[in-house]
Amino acid sequence: MTYNFDSLVRHLAGTPLATWAQTLPALLADKLASGHGDLPRWQAAVDALPVLLPERIELLDGMHLDGECSTSQRQQLEQALRGLMPWRKGPFELFGVHIDTEWRSDWKWQRVAPHLDLIGKRVLDVGCGNGYYLWRMLGAGADSVVGVDPNWLFFCQFQALKRYLPALPAWHLPLMSEELPAKLEGFDTVFSMGVLYHRRSPIDHLLELKDCLRRGGELVLETLVVEGDEFTALVPEDRYAQMRNVWFLPSVPALERWLRRAGFEEVRCVDISVTRLEEQRSTDWMHFQSLPDFLDPDNADRTIEGLPAPTRAILIARK
Numbered sequence: 541m542t543y544n545f546d547s548l549v550r551h552l553a554g555t556p557l558a559t560w561a562q563t564l565p566a567l568l569a570d571k572l573a574s575g576h577g578d579l580p581r582w583q584a585a586v587d588a589l590p591v592l593l594p595e596r597i598e599l600l601d602g603m604h605l606d607g608e609c610s611t612s613q614r615q616q617l618e619q620a621l622r623g624l625m626p627w628r629k630g631p632f633e634l635f636g637v638h639i640d641t642e643w644r645s646d647w648k649w650q651r652v653a654p655h656l657d658l659i660g661k662r663v664l665d666v667g668c669g670n671g672y673y674l675w676r677m678l679g680a681g682a683d684s685v686v687g688v689d690p691n692w693l694f695f696c697q698f699q700a701l702k703r704y705l706p707a708l709p710a711w712h713l714p715l716m717s718e719e720l721p722a723k724l725e726g727f728d729t730v731f732s733m734g735v736l737y738h739r740r741s742p743i744d745h746l747l748e749l750k751d752c753l754r755r756g757g758e759l760v761l762e763t764l765v766v767e768g769d770e771f772t773a774l775v776p777e778d779r780y781a782q783m784r785n786v787w788f789l790p791s792v793p794a795l796e797r798w799l800r801r802a803g804f805e806e807v808r809c810v811d812i813s814v815t816r817l818e819e820q821r822s823t824d825w826m827h828f829q830s831l832p833d834f835l836d837p838d839n840a841d842r843t844i845e846g847l848p849a850p851t852r853a854i855l856i857a858r859k
């Protein structure tokens with residue numbers, strides 16, 4: 541498996557991100573050398589993908605690649621992709637193989653996309669998972685998309701997709717957002733979706749995101765929320781919907797206040813949606829338990845810990 545971070549350096553040359561980009565090839569080579577124990581197995585799965593040429597590329601209405609693919613190539617493709625299970629974010633439609641992921645991430649994208657103009661924008665997606673939304677952002681006209689996520693499996697899933705779209709300006713960096721330099725100030729749009737509630741210091745996360753934006757740039761923040769006024773934030777005693785690392789679930793008015801305190805302007809909430817059981821569930825590509833197992837079997841409005849069931853809000857704000 542080879543990575544082309546040099547193409548990122550070239551793409552960002554002459555932008556406010558150029559100096560940072562130049563530091564990445566060496567940093568990422570170090571990371572890859574000391575990567576996760578399963579990394580060689582996942583890299584082997586990526587290397588086992590058949591050589592296929594996408595003749596039709598759909599990124600606007602979904603993530604769909606099509607082109608000539610024999611039955612044996614399709615079997616080889618499916619087998620290699622199954623070597624990268626569990627697949628959480630998607631779905632992907634690749635040369636006749638449907639990756640039915642745990643999440644219907646396309647539904648979230650349908651809620652987010654109508655509120656944005658990404659044409660010609662340099663975009664950062666913090667906590668990008670396997671990069672599903674990076675492809676959709678390109679479909680919406682972004683100039684370039686960079687995702688950061690420390691999970692090596694998700695990095696390899698992205699590389700599997702990138703193998704078929706090597707020339708597209710999308711890059712996945714196996715980094716934590718805390719590893720982004722202060723005052724980067726070079727992205728037009730920064731996304732943080734499904735990350736804030738995993739952070740012990742949510743305001744520091746907002747400041748970190750603000751640092752990545754150019755002046756006038758836009759933040760897209762999606763996170764779990766609860767009902768309540770500007771003084772309300774739920775901190776679970778222990779687990780939330782079986783997740784151990786959940787810290788702050790604010791109300792929308794509280795989150796709007798946090799964003800204003802962090803220095804954002806034009807703060808607005810564009811969507812609040814209860815997560816449906818059909819949106820997050822176990823599938824043939826993700827065999828572990830999922831949302832239906834994490835809710836109270838007698839009351840779908842509650843998690844099995846007795847807390848409010850997952851509801852997510854999307855907020856947009858300007859630096």
Ligand SMILES: Nc1ncnc2c1ncn2[C@@H]1O[C@H](C[S@+](CC[C@H]([NH3+])C(=O)[O-])CC(=O)[O-])[C@@H](O)[C@H]1O
Pocket residue numbers: 629645666667668669670688689690691694715716717718732733734735738
């Ligand atoms: N410090 C960190 N820095 C960067 N990423 C992190 C960090 N800690 C965890 N992550 C990553 O943040 C992601 C959170 S999932 C959201 C995915 C996508 N955005 C989605 O909206 O579907 C949660 C969910 O399923 O909602 C995971 O991929 C982690 O590896």
